[in-house]
Amino acid sequence: MLELDRITKRFGRVTVADSLSLAVRPGEAVGVVGPNGAGKTSLFGIISGDLAPDAGEVRFDGRPVTRLDASARCRLGIGRTYQVPRPFEGMTVLENLLVAAEQGAGARGRAGLSLAIRVLAETGLTELADRPAERLGLLHRKRLELARALSTRPKLLLLDEVAGGLTDPEVTELVEIIATARARDGLAVIWIEHVVRALTGTVDRLLCLAAGRIIGDGRPEEVLAAPAVREVFLGTDPR
Amino acid sequence: MTRVIAATVLLLALAAVPYTLGPVAEQPLIGLFSLVALATLWNLLAGFAGLTSFGQQAYLGIGAYALYLLAARGLDPFLGIPLAALVAGAVAVPVSFPVLRLSGGHFAVATWVLAEIFRLAVTLSPALGGNTGVALPGLGGYEPLVRQAVTYWWALGLAACSVLGVWLLARGGFGLRARAVQSDPVAAASSGVRVDRTRRWAYCLAASGTGAVGALLFVYTLYVQPGSIFGVQYSVSMMFMVLIGGIGTIEGPVAGALIFFGLQQALSGYGPWYLVLLGAVAIAVTLFAPRGLWGRLGRPVFPIGYRLE
Ligand SMILES: Nc1ncnc2c1ncn2[C@@H]1O[C@H](COP(=O)(O)OP(=O)(O)OP(=O)(O)O)[C@@H](O)[C@H]1O
Numbered sequence: 218m219l220e221l222d223r224i225t226k227r228f229g230r231v232t233v234a235d236s237l238s239l240a241v242r243p244g245e246a247v248g249v250v251g252p253n254g255a256g257k258t259s260l261f262g263i264i265s266g267d268l269a270p271d272a273g274e275v276r277f278d279g280r281p282v283t284r285l286d287a288s289a290r291c292r293l294g295i296g297r298t299y300q301v302p303r304p305f306e307g308m309t310v311l312e313n314l315l316v317a318a319e320q321g322a323g324a325r326g327r328a329g330l331s332l333a334i335r336v337l338a339e340t341g342l343t344e345l346a347d348r349p350a351e352r353l354g355l356l357h358r359k360r361l362e363l364a365r366a367l368s369t370r371p372k373l374l375l376l377d378e379v380a381g382g383l384t385d386p387e388v389t390e391l392v393e394i395i396a397t398a399r400a401r402d403g404l405a406v407i408w409i410e411h412v413v414r415a416l417t418g419t420v421d422r423l424l425c426l427a428a429g430r431i432i433g434d435g436r437p438e439e440v441l442a443a444p445a446v447r448e449v450f451l452g453t454d455p456r
Numbered sequence: 457m458t459r460v461i462a463a464t465v466l467l468l469a470l471a472a473v474p475y476t477l478g479p480v481a482e483q484p485l486i487g488l489f490s491l492v493a494l495a496t497l498w499n500l501l502a503g504f505a506g507l508t509s510f511g512q513q514a515y516l517g518i519g520a521y522a523l524y525l526l527a528a529r530g531l532d533p534f535l536g537i538p539l540a541a542l543v544a545g546a547v548a549v550p551v552s553f554p555v556l557r558l559s560g561g562h563f564a565v566a567t568w569v570l571a572e573i574f575r576l577a578v579t580l581s582p583a584l585g586g587n588t589g590v591a592l593p594g595l596g597g598y599e600p601l602v603r604q605a606v607t608y609w610w611a612l613g614l615a616a617c618s619v620l621g622v623w624l625l626a627r628g629g630f631g632l633r634a635r636a637v638q639s640d641p642v643a644a645a646s647s648g649v650r651v652d653r654t655r656r657w658a659y660c661l662a663a664s665g666t667g668a669v670g671a672l673l674f675v676y677t678l679y680v681q682p683g684s685i686f687g688v689q690y691s692v693s694m695m696f697m698v699l700i701g702g703i704g705t706i707e708g709p710v711a712g713a714l715i716f717f718g719l720q721q722a723l724s725g726y727g728p729w730y731l732v733l734l735g736a737v738a739i740a741v742t743l744f745a746p747r748g749l750w751g752r753l754g755r756p757v758f759p760i761g762y763r764l765e
Pocket residue numbers: 228231233251252253254255256257258259260300
């Protein structure tokens with residue numbers, strides 16, 4: 218469903234994607250780990266259309282989308298969250314989701330409202346529906362990122378460190394929310410997370426990214442045991 | 457429901473002014489109504505779509521000169537007002553492509569420069585009267601009193617349509633999109649919002665309405681000069697009204713227009729002190745009520761948000 222074909226992206230002398238190729242199948246759940254600055258968030262930008270690669274092609278559902286902007290890619294079914302939350306300030310939580318439901322999922326009017334209300338319930342934000350987004354704490358801002366991405370009814374969901382800073386029970390709750398969405402809509406997920414514990418319950422495939430390259434790809438325990446991966450993490454055991 | 461009745465009663469009372477209070481009241485009210493329309497339209501741009509323009513006078517001028525060209529060809533000037541609005545909107549479409557590539561301060565300056573270019577173009581066009589300006593032909597058939605009354609109704613109509621139109625836009629899907637774009641265009645795009653299209657609609661609709669006001673001002677003053685109609689002071693007063701009234705609300709620009717109008721009336725005798733006082737009011741309001749006076753004191757009469765309740 219998603220194919221990256223020899224993607225290269227540089228910021229000055231920093232290479233965030235080095236002729237990187239990757240294929241993700243429909244419904245697949247892929248975890249991504251890697252040291253700080255490896256290019257994980259940049260990879261999401263390239264997939265979602267926020268960032269134009271210097272070379273290479275992005276294909277989604279069999280068609281090239283490299284030249285489509287972020288808005289068009291979202292409407293095709295790519296939903297993303299931001300590592301540093303970017304809620305629509307000056308709008309309530311519900312309104313944040315309505316924008317995504319109406320524009321991203323194309324659910325206008327009543328359909329949009331019921332989609333937004335359903336996502337509110339699923340993500341445990343119903344109580345905060347009428348709260349202005351700028352008055353949310355970090356935990357709820359991250360939750361809103363997830364909820365807004367789900368409201369676009371994605372086929373591919375890109376999660377960028379949505380579990381960072383959560384307690385164990387909160388991580389469990391988050392994993393359940395994502396499992397529910399996957400079970401119902403069969404969406405594929407790519408999930409960047411430093412907290413590998415959050416990933417292991419969800420993903421069946423793990424990528425390790427370092428300096429813009431995939432240095433590990435396979436079953437999570439195999440990838441984490443690989444010498445190249447262990448070396449990159451330099452003692453800070455990813456497990 | 458009570459709101460609808462109150463608004464209807466107010467509108468009917470205002471519409472009856474030519475029969476009740478007569479010409480003395482018409483003149484100042486025409487001025488007030490154009491301010492209400494201008495502030496409301498500027499708010500559509502800056503308050504909802506996040507586009508702070510300093511160049512709306514371009515469309516005042518285009519509206520006025522479009523009306524001149526139409527009237528010179530024999531069209532009744534009053535019927536020319538909506539056509540002038542269409543012309544202003546049509547001019548805004550190609551203009552929007554370059555200016556909307558910019559944002560923030562660059563956008564503001566670019567729109568201002570653009571208005572200056574239009575002013576220069578008119579100044580250099582003998583067919584448009586050049587620097588000296590032109591008088592509006594085609595109103596000779598109207599009794600002066602009737603002419604002023606019809607002008608009054610047009611002014612009232614434009615103000616009412618602007619407020620109602622912007623409210624309907626703001627409370628619907630367009631308002632949601634525009635507010636998202638204003639808040640965070642990057643996140644809006646990755647939520648599926650067509651950012652450029654949303655901004656373009658706001659820009660062209662505001663231009664079109666402003667063009668209608670330009671045509672109206674021409675009908676009212678019967679004379680137009682590039683030096684005044686393309687003056688940046690129009691955009692400055694639009695900004696003043698919207699900021700002191702309350703940006704991003706429907707009531708704010710109306711309140712701002714009333715305050716601005718009141719200050720104008722009360723202080724017009726004081727020459728330059730009038731400007732100093734306006735400046736002082738603007739500073740005081742931005743310091744003590746950053747969301748404008750309505751944002752601080754008023755309750756929304758025209759709500760725009762969605763609530764789960
Ligand atoms: N817009 C930009 N301009 C210049 N450099 C950038 C830009 N975005 C990212 N970088 C650089 O590219 C590198 C990769 O950044 P990226 O955010 O993709 O890493 P990451 O793997 O997500 O890291 P983290 O784990 O810290 O989130 C970093 O060195 C970063 O400083």
